[in-house]
Amino acid sequence: MANEDLSKLRIDKSQATAAPGKRRKSIYRGLALLLIVLAAGLYWAGFLSPAQTVEVTSVSLMYPSQTFTDLNASGYVVAQRKAAVASKVTGRLVAMLVEEGSKIKKGQVLARLENDDSLAAVAQAEANLNAARSNLKQAQAELHDAELTYGRNKELMADGLISRSIFDSSDARYKKASASVDAAEAAVSAQEAALRSAQVSLEYTFVRAPFDAVVLTKNADAGDIVTPIGAAANAKSAVVTIADMGSLQVEADVSESGLHNVSVGQPCEIQLDAFPDLRFRGELHMIVPTADRSKATVLVKVRFIDKDDRILPEMSAKVAFLSRQVGPGEQEPRMVVNPSAIMDRNGRKAVFLIKDDRLVEKEITTGEMLGDMVKVSAGLDAGDRVVLKPSAKLKDKDRVKIAEQ
Numbered sequence: 001m002a003n004e005d006l007s008k009l010r011i012d013k014s015q016a017t018a019a020p021g022k023r024r025k026s027i028y029r030g031l032a033l034l035l036i037v038l039a040a041g042l043y044w045a046g047f048l049s050p051a052q053t054v055e056v057t058s059v060s061l062m063y064p065s066q067t068f069t070d071l072n073a074s075g076y077v078v079a080q081r082k083a084a085v086a087s088k089v090t091g092r093l094v095a096m097l098v099e100e101g102s103k104i105k106k107g108q109v110l111a112r113l114e115n116d117d118s119l120a121a122v123a124q125a126e127a128n129l130n131a132a133r134s135n136l137k138q139a140q141a142e143l144h145d146a147e148l149t150y151g152r153n154k155e156l157m158a159d160g161l162i163s164r165s166i167f168d169s170s171d172a173r174y175k176k177a178s179a180s181v182d183a184a185e186a187a188v189s190a191q192e193a194a195l196r197s198a199q200v201s202l203e204y205t206f207v208r209a210p211f212d213a214v215v216l217t218k219n220a221d222a223g224d225i226v227t228p229i230g231a232a233a234n235a236k237s238a239v240v241t242i243a244d245m246g247s248l249q250v251e252a253d254v255s256e257s258g259l260h261n262v263s264v265g266q267p268c269e270i271q272l273d274a275f276p277d278l279r280f281r282g283e284l285h286m287i288v289p290t291a292d293r294s295k296a297t298v299l300v301k302v303r304f305i306d307k308d309d310r311i312l313p314e315m316s317a318k319v320a321f322l323s324r325q326v327g328p329g330e331q332e333p334r335m336v337v338n339p340s341a342i343m344d345r346n347g348r349k350a351v352f353l354i355k356d357d358r359l360v361e362k363e364i365t366t367g368e369m370l371g372d373m374v375k376v377s378a379g380l381d382a383g384d385r386v387v388l389k390p391s392a393k394l395k396d397k398d399r400v401k402i403a404e405q
Contacts, residue, residue, distance in 0.1 A: 051357070051399040051400055051401045052393075052394065052398060052399070052400050052401070053400070053401050053402075053403050054352075054354075054387045054388070054390070054394070054400045054401075054402065054403060055387070055388040055389060055402075055403050056354060056385045056386065056387060056388055056402050056403075057337065057338045057340075057341055057385070057386060057388040058383060058384070058385055058386075059335060059336070059337050059376065059380045059381065059382055059383065059384040059385075059386065060335075060336060060337075060382060060383075061277075061333040061334070061335060061336075061382050062333060062334050062335075062336045062370055062371075062373060063269070063279060063330075063333050063334075064326070064330040064334065064370060065269050065279070065320060065322055065326050065330060066320070066370075066371065067370055067371040068322055068323045068324055069269075069320040069321065069322055069323075070261040070262075070321050070322065070323050071254065071258045071261040071262060071320075071321040072318065072319070072320050072321070073252040073253060073254050073258075073300070073318070073319050073321070074252060074253075074316070074317065074318050074319070075250050075251045075252030075253060075317055075319065076250070076251060076314055076315065076316060076317060077248055077249070077250055077272070077311060077312065077313055077314060077315040077317055078248070078249060078250070078251045078313060078314070079243035079244060079245070079247050079248055079313045080244075080247035080248070080249055080301075081211065081213075081243065081244035081247040082216075082241070082242070082243040082244070082313070083210055083211075083213075083241070083242055083243075084219075084237070084238035084240075084241050085110060085207055085209065085210065085238060085239055085240050085241070085242060086207070086226070086228055086237050086238045086239060087111075087113055087204065087205075087207050087226045087227070087228060087239060088204040088228055089113065089201075089204045089205065089228065090225070090226070090227040090228070091113035091114050091115070091205060091225070091226065092113065092114045092223065092224070092225055092226075093111055093112075093113055093114075093220055093221065093222055093223065093224045093225075093226050093236075093239070094112055094113065094114050094222055094223075095111060095112040095222060096110075096111050096218065096220070096221050096222050096239075097109055097110055097111060097112070098110050098111075098215050098218070098240060099215065099218055100215055100216065100217060100218055101214065101215060102214070102215045103213075103214050104209045104212070104213055104214070104215060104242065105209065105212055106209055106210065106211050106212050107208055107209060108208060108209045109206050109207070109208055110207045110208065110209055110215075110239065110240055111206075111207040111220070111239050111240070112205060112206055112207070113204075113205040113206075113207075113226065114205070115202055115205035118198070118201050118202040118204075118205055119202060121198040121201060121202070122195070122198040122199055122202050124198070125191065125194045125195035125197070125198040125199075126195055128191045128194060128195075129188065129191035129192055129194070129195050131191075132184065132187040132188040132190070132191040133188055135184045135187060136181070136184035136185055136187070136188050138184075139177065139180040139181040139183070139184040140181050140184075142177040142180060142181075143174075143177035143178055143180065143181045145177075146170070146173045146174040146176070146177035146178075147174055147177070149170045149173065149174070150170045150171055150173070150174040153166060153167045153170040153171075154167065154170075207239050207240075209242065211244055212244065212246075213242035213243055213244045213245070214242065214243060214244075214245050215240050215241070215242055216240075216241045216242060216243050216313065217240065217241040218239075218240050219236055219237075219238045219239060219240060219241065220236040220238075220239045220240075224236050226239060243313055245307075245309075245311075246307065248304060248311055248313065249285060249301045249302060249303045249304070250270055250282065250301070250302040250304075250317045250319055251299060251300070251301055252299075252300055252302065252317070252319045253292070253295065253297035253298070253299060253300075254297060254298050254299075254300050255296060255297055255298075256291060256296050256297065256298060257296075259287075259298055261321060262284055262287065262300060262321050263284065263287075264284055264285070264286065264287060265283060265284060266283070266284040266321055266322070267281075267282075267283060267322045267324065267325045267326070268281075268282035268283060268284055268302050268319050268320060268321055268322060269281065269282065269319070269320040269322060269326065270282045270302065270304065270317055270318070270319055270320075271317065271318045271319075271320070272310075272311065272315050272316070272317050273315065273316040273317070273318070274310075274312075274315055274316075275310065277333075279331065280304055280305075280306060280308065280311070281304070281305040281306055281326070282302045282303060282304055282305060282319065283302065283303055283305055284300060284301075284302055284321065285301045285302060285303040286300065286301040287299075287300050288300065288301070302319050334367075334370055334375045335375065335376045335377075335380065335381075335382055336370055336373035336374060336375055336376060337351070337364075337373065337374055337376050337380065337386060338372075338373060338374075338388060339369075339372075339373070339374045340388055340389050341386045341387060341388050341389070341390070342364070342366065342374065343390055345361075345363070348363055349363065349364050349365070349366050350362060350363045350364060351364055351379075351380070351386040351387070351390075352386060352387040352390050352394060353380070353384055353385070353386055354385045354386065354387065354400065354402075357399055357400060357401065358397055358398070358399060358400070359387065359394060359395070359396060359397060359398045359399075359400055360396065360397070361395075361396040362379055362380065362386075363379055364376055364377075364378065364379030364380055365377040365378040365379055387400070
């Protein structure tokens with residue numbers, strides 16, 4: 001009995017070791033099944049599918065005029081009337097009355113030189129002229145008196161009431177007075193000329209605008225020594241540089257081989273690099289009658305039809321030479337895409353839009369053809385990237401990588 005009781009107290013090692021092993025196997029099988037399900041889900045979601053290589057194209061803005069452009073050229077905006085305004089005399093600048101960007105009128109004073117000596121010369125010339133005029137008045141009074149005396153003596157001489165010597169004396173006095181008047185008049189003329197000379201010298205100390213313009217650069221300031229030739233050390237030649245903004249034109253180089261596509265009066269469209277979203281109407285004004293042999297080009301000048309304060313000299317510009325005028329409604333750009341990117345989905349138009357290396361199928365609304373591109377009315381924005389020539393195996397949310405160009 002005691003042995004039986006002891007045998008019941010013994011542990012069955014085979015059963016104790018078997019139960020944990022079965023539990024571990026069950027856990028492993030569950031984990032494996034969970035991983036399989038998770039992997040399948042990730043695969044179908046696209047996270048584990050390999051990225052497919054695709055070609056892409058961008059949605060862009062296109063102006064209708066690009067479809068009837070005969071030739072394109074690049075150049076710069078150049079003022080056809082421009083001047084480096086300088087002083088006619090050497091002197092110290094005491095006042096600068098304009099700055100960069102100032103709009104000026106013809107004859108307006110731009111700067112003033114030190115002119116105390118010129119002012120003194122004008123004052124002296126005016127005083128000399130006044131003195132000469134006073135002398136003239138005195139001489140004229142003497143002449144008047146001599147003329148009266150000569151007339152009376154002439155009558156008295158005819159009546160034999162005075163001697164010949166008295167008459168001759170009055171005659172000589174009259175002639176002398178007449179000569180004095182002539183001399184006084186000449187002196188007045190000389191002093192008037194001297195005054196004009198002094199006034200001209202004074203005017204040279206004022207730097208004036210030769211035409212209506214805008215100040216481009218200010219080359220000197222108060223205190224600088226200016227000179228018309230600029231040869232002196234530390235001396236300035238031009239005081240300001242000005243340009244007539246109404247004379248702005250685009251000077252562009254046209255290749256000799258493309259010269260047959262342009263003609264004077266041809267409509268043009270001008271795009272400035274500073275304002276890439278704007279187009280300015282233009283017209284071919286001149287074909288300069290000489291070629292540049294080093295570049296095999298001919299210089300042409302295109303004038304702006306519409307004036308705009310944003311157009312500035314030396315801006316980079318591109319010119320499109322058109323086969324016809326831009327019509328009404330053709331001034332605004334159109335959003336376009338390559339037709340090879342468009343798919344037909346049961347009568348609906350769609351594209352594969354690329355977002356963060358994923359495909360997004362996007363329905364779009366298309367319009368007419370513009371050259372070799374299709375107008376997009378809705379569904380896309382300029383700059384969007386879409387798949388070019390999408391294959392049938394591509395689907396929404398696929399991972400993609402862009403093919404190297």
